[in-house]
Amino acid sequence: MTDEKRMAGKPVADRMTEENRKIAQQLRQRxxxxxxxxxxxxxxxxxxxxxxxxxxxxxxxxxxxxxxVFDPSVSxxxxxxxxxxxxxxxxxxxxxxxxxxxxxxxxxxVCEQLxxxxxxxxxxxxxxxxxxxxxxxxxxxxxxxxxxDMLDHYGVELKGKRVLVMGRSLVIGKPVAMMAMKRxxxxxxxxxxxxxxxxxxxxxxxxxxxxxxxxxxxxxPDILGEDQVILDVGINTDxxxxxxxxxxxxxxxxxxxxxxxxxxxVGSVTTAVLMKHVLQxxxxxxxxx
Amino acid sequence: MTDEKRMAGKPVADRMTEENRKIAQQLRQRxxxxxxxxxxxxxxxxxxxxxxxxxxxxxxxxxxxxxxVFDPSVSxxxxxxxxxxxxxxxxxxxxxxxxxxxxxxxxxxVCEQLxxxxxxxxxxxxxxxxxxxxxxxxxxxxxxxxxxDMLDHYGVELKGKRVLVMGRSLVIGKPVAMMAMKRxxxxxxxxxxxxxxxxxxxxxxxxxxxxxxxxxxxxxPDILGEDQVILDVGINTDxxxxxxxxxxxxxxxxxxxxxxxxxxxVGSVTTAVLMKHVLQxxxxxxxxx
Numbered sequence: 038m039t040d041e042k043r044m045a046g047k048p049v050a051d052r053m054t055e056e057n058r059k060i061a062q063q064l065r066q067r068x069x070x071x072x073x074x075x076x077x078x079x080x081x082x083x084x085x086x087x088x089x090x091x092x093x094x095x096x097x098x099x100x101x102x103x104x105x106v107f108d109p110s111v112s113x114x115x116x117x118x119x120x121x122x123x124x125x126x127x128x129x130x131x132x133x134x135x136x137x138x139x140x141x142x143x144x145x146x147v148c149e150q151l152x153x154x155x156x157x158x159x160x161x162x163x164x165x166x167x168x169x170x171x172x173x174x175x176x177x178x179x180x181x182x183x184x185x186d187m188l189d190h191y192g193v194e195l196k197g198k199r200v201l202v203m204g205r206s207l208v209i210g211k212p213v214a215m216m217a218m219k220r221x222x223x224x225x226x227x228x229x230x231x232x233x234x235x236x237x238x239x240x241x242x243x244x245x246x247x248x249x250x251x252x253x254x255x256x257x258p259d260i261l262g263e264d265q266v267i268l269d270v271g272i273n274t275d276x277x278x279x280x281x282x283x284x285x286x287x288x289x290x291x292x293x294x295x296x297x298x299x300x301x302x303v304g305s306v307t308t309a310v311l312m313k314h315v316l317q318x319x320x321x322x323x324x325x326x
Numbered sequence: 327m328t329d330e331k332r333m334a335g336k337p338v339a340d341r342m343t344e345e346n347r348k349i350a351q352q353l354r355q356r357x358x359x360x361x362x363x364x365x366x367x368x369x370x371x372x373x374x375x376x377x378x379x380x381x382x383x384x385x386x387x388x389x390x391x392x393x394x395v396f397d398p399s400v401s402x403x404x405x406x407x408x409x410x411x412x413x414x415x416x417x418x419x420x421x422x423x424x425x426x427x428x429x430x431x432x433x434x435x436v437c438e439q440l441x442x443x444x445x446x447x448x449x450x451x452x453x454x455x456x457x458x459x460x461x462x463x464x465x466x467x468x469x470x471x472x473x474x475d476m477l478d479h480y481g482v483e484l485k486g487k488r489v490l491v492m493g494r495s496l497v498i499g500k501p502v503a504m505m506a507m508k509r510x511x512x513x514x515x516x517x518x519x520x521x522x523x524x525x526x527x528x529x530x531x532x533x534x535x536x537x538x539x540x541x542x543x544x545x546x547p548d549i550l551g552e553d554q555v556i557l558d559v560g561i562n563t564d565x566x567x568x569x570x571x572x573x574x575x576x577x578x579x580x581x582x583x584x585x586x587x588x589x590x591x592v593g594s595v596t597t598a599v600l601m602k603h604v605l606q607x608x609x610x611x612x613x614x615x
Contacts, residue, residue, distance in 0.1 A: 145461075162455035162463065169458040170451055170496055172434075197521050205507055207459055218494055221519035223528070230510035232486050238531075239512070 042290065044268075044297045046183075046305030049190040053309040054097050060316045061099035071319035072101040073157070073311070074123055077135045078116075078142075079109040084135040087308075091133065094308035100315050103129065109139050116142060117150055124152040130319040131157030133311065154321070157314035159212065168212045171219050176314045181212040183306035184247055184268050185220075191295060193245065193266050195220040201243035202226045203256065203283070209249040209270050217247075236260060248283040257285040258292060267296040270303050331579065333557075333586045335472075335594030338479040342598040343386050349605045350388030360608035361390040362446070362600070363412055366424045367405075367431075368398040373424040376597075380422065383597035389604050392418065398428050405431060406439055413441040420446030420604040443610070446603035448501065457501045460508050465603045470501040472595035473536055473557050474509075480584060482534065482555050484509040490532035491515045492545065492572070498538040498559050506536075525549060537572040546574040547581060556585040559592050 064071050073095060077084050088104075095102045105119060116138075123132050132155045138144045153163030153175035159182075164175025176182075188195065200222040204210035210226060218224050225239050229250070240246065240260035246267045248256050253273035261267070271283030282299030290296055297303050353360050362384060366373050377393075384391045394408060405427075412421050421444045427433045442452030442464035448471075453464025465471075477484065489511040493499035499515060507513050514528050518539070529535065529549035535556045537545050542562035550556070560572030571588030579585055586592050 162459055162461070163451070165458050166451035166455035169454050169500065172451070174451065197519055197524075199524055211458065211504075211507075215500075218500075218515060218517070221517075223514070223516050223520040223524050225512070225514040226507060227512050228507070228510075230486055231512040235486075235488060235512050242527075 042293060042295055044187060044191050044266075044295050044302065046187070046297065046302045049183075049187055050094075050306045050309040052190065053186065053306070053313060054094065057098045057100075057309065057312050057316055060320070064316065064319050065099065069319055070101055070128070071099070071316050072103060072128055072130050073315045074103045074105055074126075074129045074132045075135065076105045076107075076119070076123075076132060078107045078111060078139060081135075087135065091308045091311060094312055098309075098312045098316075100312050111139075111142075113142050113147065116147055120147065120150045124150075124155065129155065131155050131311075131315040133158050134160065136160070155318060157311055157318060165207065165212070168215050171215075176317070177212050177216065178208050179307040179310040179314070180209050180270060180303065181216060182310045182314075183303050184209075184213050184270065185216055186306055186310060187268060187297065187303055188245075188266075191266075193295070195222040195245065198222050198244045199242060200224050200245045200247065201239050202247045202249070204228060204249035204251065204270075206249065206251075209247075213247055213249070213270075217245075250283050252283055253281050254283070254285040256283050257288050261289060261292065263292045264294045265292075267293050268303055269297050269299050272299060272304055331582065331584055333476060333480050333555075333584050333591065335476070335586070335591050338472075338476055339383075339595045339598040341479065342475065342595070342602060343383065346387045346389075346598065346601050346605055349609070353605065353608050354388065358608055359390055359417070360388070360605050361392060361417055361419050362604045363392045363394055363415075363418045363421045364424065365394045365396075365408070365412070365421060367396045367400060367428060370424075376424065380597045380600060383601055387598075387601045387605075389601050400428075400431075402431050402436065405436055409436065409439045413439075413444065418444065419608040420444050420600075422447050422600065423449065425449070444607060446600060446607060454496065454501070457504050460504075465606070466501050466505065467497050468596040468599040468603070469498050469559060469592065470505060471599045471603075472592050473498075473502050473559065474505055475595055475599060476557060476586065476592055477534075477555075480555075482584070484511040484534065487511050487533045488531060489513050489534045489536065490528050491536045491538070493517060493538035493540065493559075495538065495540075498536075502536055502538070502559075506534075539572050541572055542570050543572070543574040545572050546577050550578060550581065552581045553583045554581075556582050557592055558586050558588050561588060561593055 148160045153161050156164045156175045159176050159178035167174035168177045200217045202214045205228045214224050241262040249270040269282035269284040275281045280300050437449045442450050445453045445464045448465045448467035456463035457466045489506045491503045494517045503513050503515050530551040538559040542564050558571035558573040564570045569589050
């Protein structure tokens with residue numbers, strides 16, 4: 038029983054990678070080498086860890102990776118020139134830009150220069166418009182897409198369901214709300230300005246909860262109801278320095294219908310989604326090199 | 327008492343037009359003639375009526391209007407060439423394209439060719455991304471903006487309020503949900519696939535309701551609560567052929583805190599918003615002609 042409740046990310050990522058691998062093989066047979074460029078500035082531990090995860094997933098999938106590393110003192114001009122080069126480089130299918138960029142850089146402006154066709158992590162306004170308008174322009178942010186893939190894998194249908202999205206960020210809250218709405222869910226979005234009593238009421242009423250507030254263990258049994266499907270997108274550290282989500286997993290687990298752990302939940306699926314997006318971008322290539 | 331409850335559009339449009347007129351005067355003093363191009367295909371009565379309303383509002387405001395009219399048999403090629411010309415014409419600040427376009431035209435594609443800088447009615451993905459990401463790219467759809475202007479005029483603060491958006495269209499539901507979220511409202515979006523019991527529950531719980539389902543008088547006292555602020559965006563005809571909204575105004579009025587009539591409500595504000603957008607576009611002009 039316990040295992041059925043726990044929505045682990047690994048089986049989702051494994052299955053997706055299996056499918057991705059077949060697509061990568063087919064592309065290679067057509068003479069296309071699916072390729073992701075990872076653009077990193079500096080040596081932040083979090084960036085390095087994510088990059089390692091992406092590289093490992095790329096190897097499992099059959100996607101080539103090119104690493105572009107700049108010193109934190111890089112000028113905006115140089116960064117823009119590199120993005121321009123990547124946009125024009127036909128051997129690159131997707132670009133992952135590790136963020137946040139240094140304070141000296143106008144992050145919003147720089148991100149906008151990336152071609153939506155190569156924006157495999159959904160950071161450009163072109164990709165955002167695609168999510169908002171439900172067109173095939175760009176790509177949704179990997180974490181938002183990972184939530185949908187988790188639900189699909191574990192057989193959770195959203196049609197007609199009451200879905201509560203906690204958080205209104207561009208990386209996850211807003212796009213995941215749009216994606217749930219596309220699947221015909223009735224969607225409520227709460228956030229830091231929501232009144233406490235409304236938060237608890239919305240929490241109790243929801244059938245599916247997507248927690249993405251970015252506050253360690255803030256979502257407990259006092260806010261939630263029973264028999265709910267709970268996706269925890271938060272990645273925080275608790276007072277003991279341990280990795281934890283936005284949901285108080287231990288306390289919520291007994292009452293939940295299904296729940297994702299942190300770590301080992303939604304976060305484990307993002308690199309597989311990233312590869313799926315790279316392969317989709319590569320599949321769009323008209324010419325064989 | 328009765329008059330205080332009824333949120334009429336006219337005073338909102340009048341006040342906005344007063345402000346717009348001053349801005350138009352200032353622009354003209356700088357040698358800039360704020361100019362709207364209205365692109366119409368065919369002679370549909372609805373289009374002609376809206377165009378007449380826009381022209382009248384433009385005259386009151388001090389905005390010049392250029393009319394571009396095509397026969398319904400116009401080719402997509404010709405239409406695209408005209409949009410291209412309008413994008414490049416520095417004497418045109420904004421373009422209103424009356425829709426829907428004929429079936430022979432790929433409407434989505436054609437709309438996308440309009441420059442977001444001139445997209446004063448928010449039909450391009452650039453404008454949609456601006457609304458979704460809360461940037462100053464493009465313009466929000468006039469009707470969605472008119473809802474916000476109505477609330478401002480009548481002193482309805484959204485911060486921390488429970489707002490219910492009925493409908494998820496790109497013209498009104500989705501953008502107005504984003505705009506309410508930006509104002510720190512807790513937002514729920516319901517739509518045609520929402521379960522009946524959830525619809526009634528969400529309707530009772532809301533403090534502000536924005537009805538935009540496009541179904542005549544479907545929102546009645548059975549769905550709503552008491553003391554609510556109700557914006558009715560619907561424009562339908564009832565069984566007697568009379569213009570009516572999505573809300574059953576007569577039945578709902580006694581219980582509402584405030585409510586917009588149809589006609590004479592939100593719809594009366596849209597052309598004033600359109601002029602505001604044209605003036606904003608014109609104010610961005612660097613050069614004086």
